[in-house]
Amino acid sequence: MTLEQIGFLVLATVTLSSALGAVLLKNLTHALLSLVLSFFGSAGLFFSLHAEFIGVVQILVYVGAIAVLFVFAIVLTREAQGDAGTLRHLGGRGKILGGLTAVVVGALLVRMILLAPHKLLTDAARAQEGGGTVGEIGMALMTSYIVPFEVASLLLTAALVGAIVIALNEVKPAASTPAASSPPLAPPIGRVR
Amino acid sequence: MEAIDQIFVNAKSFIVSTLESLGLPDWLTLLIGMVLPATLVVIVFPATFAFLTWLERKILGRIQNRYGPNRTGPWGILQPVADGLKMLIKEDIVPRAADKLLHGLAPILVVVPAVVVFAFLPFGRNMVPADTDVALLFFFAVSSISTLALFMAGWGSRNKYSRLGAMRSIAQMISYELPLLLAAVPVVMIVGSLRLTEVVSAQATEGFFGSFTNWFVFTPWGFVGFLAFFVAGMAETNRSPFDLAEGESEIIAGFHTEYSGFKFALFFLAEYLSAIAMSGLAAVLFLGGWNGPEVLPSWLWFFGKIMVLLTIMIWIRGTFPRLRVDQLMGFSWKFLLPLSLVNIFATGVWFWTRASIPGFAGKAAAFGIAAVVLLVTYVFLARINAGPAVQKRTYRYADL
Numbered sequence: 001m002t003l004e005q006i007g008f009l010v011l012a013t014v015t016l017s018s019a020l021g022a023v024l025l026k027n028l029t030h031a032l033l034s035l036v037l038s039f040f041g042s043a044g045l046f047f048s049l050h051a052e053f054i055g056v057v058q059i060l061v062y063v064g065a066i067a068v069l070f071v072f073a074i075v076l077t078r079e080a081q082g083d084a085g086t087l088r089h090l091g092g093r094g095k096i097l098g099g100l101t102a103v104v105v106g107a108l109l110v111r112m113i114l115l116a117p118h119k120l121l122t123d124a125a126r127a128q129e130g131g132g133t134v135g136e137i138g139m140a141l142m143t144s145y146i147v148p149f150e151v152a153s154l155l156l157t158a159a160l161v162g163a164i165v166i167a168l169n170e171v172k173p174a175a176s177t178p179a180a181s182s183p184p185l186a187p188p189i190g191r192v193r
Numbered sequence: 194m195e196a197i198d199q200i201f202v203n204a205k206s207f208i209v210s211t212l213e214s215l216g217l218p219d220w221l222t223l224l225i226g227m228v229l230p231a232t233l234v235v236i237v238f239p240a241t242f243a244f245l246t247w248l249e250r251k252i253l254g255r256i257q258n259r260y261g262p263n264r265t266g267p268w269g270i271l272q273p274v275a276d277g278l279k280m281l282i283k284e285d286i287v288p289r290a291a292d293k294l295l296h297g298l299a300p301i302l303v304v305v306p307a308v309v310v311f312a313f314l315p316f317g318r319n320m321v322p323a324d325t326d327v328a329l330l331f332f333f334a335v336s337s338i339s340t341l342a343l344f345m346a347g348w349g350s351r352n353k354y355s356r357l358g359a360m361r362s363i364a365q366m367i368s369y370e371l372p373l374l375l376a377a378v379p380v381v382m383i384v385g386s387l388r389l390t391e392v393v394s395a396q397a398t399e400g401f402f403g404s405f406t407n408w409f410v411f412t413p414w415g416f417v418g419f420l421a422f423f424v425a426g427m428a429e430t431n432r433s434p435f436d437l438a439e440g441e442s443e444i445i446a447g448f449h450t451e452y453s454g455f456k457f458a459l460f461f462l463a464e465y466l467s468a469i470a471m472s473g474l475a476a477v478l479f480l481g482g483w484n485g486p487e488v489l490p491s492w493l494w495f496f497g498k499i500m501v502l503l504t505i506m507i508w509i510r511g512t513f514p515r516l517r518v519d520q521l522m523g524f525s526w527k528f529l530l531p532l533s534l535v536n537i538f539a540t541g542v543w544f545w546t547r548a549s550i551p552g553f554a555g556k557a558a559a560f561g562i563a564a565v566v567l568l569v570t571y572v573f574l575a576r577i578n579a580g581p582a583v584q585k586r587t588y589r590y591a592d593l
Contacts, residue, residue, distance in 0.1 A: 029292070029295070029348055030294075030295075033295075033341070033345070036341060052325060052326065052327050053326075053327050053330070056327045056330045056331050056334050057330070057334075059334040059335070059337075059338070060330060060333060060334040060337060063334070063337065063338060063341065064333075064334060064337030064338070064340070064370070065337075065367075067341060068337075068340055068341070068344075068363060068366075068367055071340075071341070071344045071363060072363065072364075075344075075348075075356070075359070075360050075363070133326075134326050134327055134386075134387055
């Protein structure tokens with residue numbers, strides 16, 4: 001067994017077991033941190049495939065942004081305090097649906113892996129020898145894949161604007177219903193004659 | 194000068210070649226070659242941290258018209274040693290209700306990214322521990338991990354102040370990560386690489402006086418980018434006046450309320466290490482890295498720049514009051530973010546004007562246009578962000 005294979009086995013074990021932990025752990029915070037570990041594992045897999053840029057972006061986006069978003073959701077949700085037992089588990093129907101989704105996604109992934117050309121690996125290794133993959137990824141994004149790139153950025157901008165609009169939606173109490181307006185003010189304190 | 198400049202590089206290659214001649218296997222010499230710079234980083238920067246705590250207390254003392262530490266050794270220079278000893282022999286207290294795993298893991302996880310980011314900084318000519326083509330992104334990716342460590346500390350402690358502090362620090366870190374990244378983008382646009390050694394060599398020129406004219410801070414976009422980067426970097430490392438996450442007048446000590454002894458010292462260490470690393474990255478991106486007039490070796494230039502930036506951080510800490518939470522968010526989202534976005538635009542204009550008009554005229558036009566664009570943006574943003582004008586305070590009795 002070569003060094004690369006041992007590295008792959010270690011990374012794959014870490015990724016898979018922590019991904020399982022993310023699903024199975026009872027404590028929400030522990031599940032989240034387990035998910036983060038699995039993100040790191042997949043970043044490590046990218047590094048071992050000589051795709052440094054993708055690995056770094058994996059850490060930057062998934063650990064630096066998406067996991068932090070989850071953290072925000074946990075911190076701001078009153079119900080899920082992260083204690084064991086606060087997580088509601090799926091019933092029988094949910095389990096079947098979830099299992100079906102997992103099987104479909106898994107099958108699609110296997111199909112994609114089988115479809116991928118085998119020379120991808122050697123190409124990536126050669127690109128890493130010749131000064132890195134960042135330049136080539138940038139060129140591809142700006143030439144052959146410019147339309148998907150722009151569409152994706154437009155979509156993200158729309159989502160951003162939508163989020164701001166939802167957050168801005170402060171319903172002001174109507175002037176015609178004085179009963180629903182501000183509660184009676186407390187008497188001013190400290191005014192002594 | 195050449196010999197002093199390359200002293201560390203030569204020492205490393207000497208050690209490695211000696212080991213090779215001793216007949217060690219290849220993988221072992223390779224490993225030692227990798228471990229040597231890492232060891233140096235792990236020794237030098239915590240030492241800088243110790244010195245920095247002393248310097249900070251001394252400078253803050255001077256700013257506040259007092260002496261600062263002056264009992265241990267000459268000028269109190271041994272104060273960090275006494276502090277470290279005190280931290281080591283203190284009792285380690287873990288709250289009964291705490292999540293033991295997260296509470297124990299957090300101080301370690303907060304130090305690891307703070308140390309790892311030093312691997313990507315070029316400390317001098319031919320002196321960079323890990324020279325990858327994504328070094329800049331690596332730096333940001335690794336430093337973004339510390340957000341999660343702070344969350345673990347605040348969450349695992351089971352203390353309302355810890356939790357509030359963790360929440361504040363997460364909100365602050367994701368708000369300031371954006372302007373931080375965007376302020377670094379113009380440099381990448383001009384250099385055309387994420388490799389930090391290339392960023393440094395793009396700012397190099399020949400000659401004695403010419404050796405600092407090429408620093409990016411002397412261009413309009415570089416100046417704005419440097420200021421935005423420095424401010425966002427200070428917020429990112431929780432330095433005062435952005436230290437709401439541990440605002441002691443409101444939430445005791447924020448996320449590290451429940452830590453004592455050496456675990457507390459680790460949080461302290463991580464904060465200072467990331468401040469040093471952020472100053473180092475600012476020096477690499479905008480202040481020419483290790484470039485400078487050749488009267489000093491390159492690594493000394495780099496350290497000097499870091500120390501100057503850290504002193505400015507301490508100076509700012511001694512001068513400004515802590516920001517309020519809405520001011521903090523508003524400053525990032527309504528001022529720094531639009532400014533860095535316009536800065537990217539100005540960099541593009543600067544680049545294309547220089548490329549399309551040859552000679553000095555093109556350079557002057559590029560400088561002028563970029564400066565005007567940025568100045569107008571700055572004035573506009575400052576106007577719309579200005580709060581209601583402060584009314585003149587009248588004192589009924591004091592003015593008599």
